[in-house]
Amino acid sequence: MSGVAQKDGVRTTGIPSKEELEASPGYPNREALERGPIVVIECVQDIPCNPCEMACPKGAITVGNPITQVPVFYAEKCDGCGSCIPICPGQAIFRVDITYAEDKATVSFPYEFLPMPKKGDLVQGVNRAGEGVCEAEVLRVQRPEKFNHTAVITVTVPKDLAMEVRSIKRLKR
Amino acid sequence: MGKSEIYVVGGGAAGMAAAIEAARAGARVTVIDENEQPGGQLFKQIHKFFGSGVHRAGTRGVQIGRDLLKEAEEAGVKTRLNTVAYGIYPGKRLGLICGDHTEELASPVIILATGASENALAFPGWTLPGVMGAGATQTLININRVLPGRRALMVGAGNVGLIVTYQLLQAGADVAAIVEGLPYISGYGVHASKVRRAGVPILTSHTVLRAEGDETVERAVIAQMDEKWQPVADTEEVLEVDTICLAVGLSPLAELAWMAGCRFSYLPALGGWVPVHDENMESNLQGIYVAGDLAGIEEASTAMEEGRLAGLSAAEALGYLSAEVAEARKIEVRERLAALRIGSFGDGRAIAKRELLRARCKK
Amino acid sequence: MRIEDHPILGKTERRKRITLKVDGEAVPALEGEAIAAALIASGRRVFRYTAKRRGPRGVFCALGRCTDCMMIVNGQPNVRTCVTPARDGMVIQTQVGRRGGEATHDLETESS
Numbered sequence: 001m002s003g004v005a006q007k008d009g010v011r012t013t014g015i016p017s018k019e020e021l022e023a024s025p026g027y028p029n030r031e032a033l034e035r036g037p038i039v040v041i042e043c044v045q046d047i048p049c050n051p052c053e054m055a056c057p058k059g060a061i062t063v064g065n066p067i068t069q070v071p072v073f074y075a076e077k078c079d080g081c082g083s084c085i086p087i088c089p090g091q092a093i094f095r096v097d098i099t100y101a102e103d104k105a106t107v108s109f110p111y112e113f114l115p116m117p118k119k120g121d122l123v124q125g126v127n128r129a130g131e132g133v134c135e136a137e138v139l140r141v142q143r144p145e146k147f148n149h150t151a152v153i154t155v156t157v158p159k160d161l162a163m164e165v166r167s168i169k170r171l172k173r
Numbered sequence: 174m175g176k177s178e179i180y181v182v183g184g185g186a187a188g189m190a191a192a193i194e195a196a197r198a199g200a201r202v203t204v205i206d207e208n209e210q211p212g213g214q215l216f217k218q219i220h221k222f223f224g225s226g227v228h229r230a231g232t233r234g235v236q237i238g239r240d241l242l243k244e245a246e247e248a249g250v251k252t253r254l255n256t257v258a259y260g261i262y263p264g265k266r267l268g269l270i271c272g273d274h275t276e277e278l279a280s281p282v283i284i285l286a287t288g289a290s291e292n293a294l295a296f297p298g299w300t301l302p303g304v305m306g307a308g309a310t311q312t313l314i315n316i317n318r319v320l321p322g323r324r325a326l327m328v329g330a331g332n333v334g335l336i337v338t339y340q341l342l343q344a345g346a347d348v349a350a351i352v353e354g355l356p357y358i359s360g361y362g363v364h365a366s367k368v369r370r371a372g373v374p375i376l377t378s379h380t381v382l383r384a385e386g387d388e389t390v391e392r393a394v395i396a397q398m399d400e401k402w403q404p405v406a407d408t409e410e411v412l413e414v415d416t417i418c419l420a421v422g423l424s425p426l427a428e429l430a431w432m433a434g435c436r437f438s439y440l441p442a443l444g445g446w447v448p449v450h451d452e453n454m455e456s457n458l459q460g461i462y463v464a465g466d467l468a469g470i471e472e473a474s475t476a477m478e479e480g481r482l483a484g485l486s487a488a489e490a491l492g493y494l495s496a497e498v499a500e501a502r503k504i505e506v507r508e509r510l511a512a513l514r515i516g517s518f519g520d521g522r523a524i525a526k527r528e529l530l531r532a533r534c535k536k
Numbered sequence: 537m538r539i540e541d542h543p544i545l546g547k548t549e550r551r552k553r554i555t556l557k558v559d560g561e562a563v564p565a566l567e568g569e570a571i572a573a574a575l576i577a578s579g580r581r582v583f584r585y586t587a588k589r590r591g592p593r594g595v596f597c598a599l600g601r602c603t604d605c606m607m608i609v610n611g612q613p614n615v616r617t618c619v620t621p622a623r624d625g626m627v628i629q630t631q632v633g634r635r636g637g638e639a640t641h642d643l644e645t646e647s648s
């Protein structure tokens with residue numbers, strides 16, 4: 001990945017563009033998404049970093065040497081366990097399940113704010129620009145000690161927003 | 174127990190790593206630090222570090238700080254805290270002051286690991302309480318556990334600006350926006366993405382024009398800039414903020430190196446005036462080493478590796494390590510350093526560091 | 537405002553509560569914390585005024601280098617409150633100007 005600023009790409013807006021994401025070897029294609037819960041890696045720059053490679057018990061992520069290479073995701077090996085999600089220092093890994101229900105999908109994302117939502121809470125799903133785009137129901141909040149203070153939250157969202165919702169609006173203290 | 178033969182000035186990431194390495198080799202080491210506790214900037218870094226497993230990737234800076242302190246204690250490193258090294262004099266004499274007590278001491282080896290200071294950005298109203306360095310904000314929220322204000326404007330979208338913005342949100346404050354003078358974000362895209370999805374706009378080619386308020390910051394006026402970095406007419410916007418954080422770069426804290434007579438090179442990619450050093454982190458003056466941000470603004474990981482290199486080299490110079498053993502270990506450290514200076518975020522620093530080495534070798 | 541609970545740092549560690557006297561008013565603090573932290577937690581952000589123009593100054597660098605945070609502590613002026621630990625009963629005054637002689641918390645004598 002070169003350092004040349006792509007117009008409207010992550011280097012100018014802070015948000016990876018659709019083109020950058022789809023061109024990234026960390027992004028699953030439509031087929032993979034339709035098989036069940038699958039991880040989505042949104043890391044598109046040559047940052048020296050590789051904990052995701054070590055985190056995956058199925059070997060579905062490789063970074064290799066030099067560690068500035070973007071993660072390559074082998075979707076066929078991924079079972080959606082999500083072990084990689086809390087590990088990524090850049091919080092750039094998510095899990096999506098578009099097969100969850102007829103009209104709903106689930107999105108899992110890393111979260112490090114207080115107050116933590118609880119299972120059953122109705123919250124606002126936000127897109128990569130922080131804009132509220134839908135109501136979301138909290139299915140699960142995982143925050144075991146081994147996650148080192150990073151929670152992984154799973155919410156249900158309208159199916160057509162599964163590749164848009166990447167977090168929730170922070171709750172009031 | 175004899176007098177220390179290596180004095181490390183600065184107990185941050187680089188200084189502690191240097192002390193640990195030298196002490197493990199058998200040298201008598203004392204770390205001097207002006208604070209109550211060593212650790213430098215590490216205890217403010219509550220985020221998970223990048224890099225590889227060997228660089229403690231995924232570990233939070235605070236934990237790395239704790240580990241370093243423990244390792245230093247176990248290695249028998251002595252510390253003199255609340256002590257300022259106010260000068261270096263001929264003969265490698267350090268001037269120290271602690272409370273009311275001053276003393277001068279000579280040391281065969283001095284490792285300078287004095288870190289960096291934040292750059293300032295002056296604009297009308299910048300002296301109002303509420304305008305502060307981004308590092309100062311980090312100290313207040315992560316060390317002192319107090320909020321400097323309720324709503325902030327961040328100036329600068331390098332890694333410091335992006336990370337401190339995120340940490341302000343974690344601390345319970347709001348951030349109205351990040352303004353960045355460059356037409357792009359120089360920090361990691363993933364750091365930027367985190368704050369964008371938290372709702373913080375990042376305005377490139379923007380600057381802060383002035384801070385307004387009666388006795389403290391009450392508003393900030395920002396504007397867009399053209400390619401010549403001049404404000405564009407009719408783009409002024411008023412933000413209701415009570416805090417303005419300046420994340421506009423760091424410069425090496427090099428007064429002691431200047432005093433000692435070290436040669437410097439001007440390298441923008443490393444923060445400006447940087448003391449030259451060789452592959453052993455030794456300056457152009459025998460027995461004076463430099464490491465960490467003092468030797469060029471980079472990261473905690475490079476600071477620790479440079480510290481290790483300086484510590485190993487100093488121990489070797491004093492005879493505690495044979496040339497073979499020292500070289501083998503130094504090669505490992507240099508390989509790890511090289512791995513941290515690649516890619517679009519590292520190339521520039523690699524080039525600048527090679528320039529520093531070249532400048533050191535010039536007659 | 538104090539950050540009592542933090543997603544990464546957890547709850548603030550328990551420390552002895554003490555009281556400072558700031559410009560005549562009682563201000564709560566925690567034993568050993570930086571004086572500046574206690575003042576900011578209580579909502580105070582103006583720590584001193586400059587000699588010539590009586591410009592307000594507060595915390596800028598927070599690590600003892602810039603001198604913006606200096607106040608008179610127990611009668612001694614030019615104390616860097618961001619690196620000085622708070623002790624019970626400390627008497628703290630807003631400093632006006634530079635040296636002890638000009639140091640006064642009486643602000644009505646000047647209006648900018």
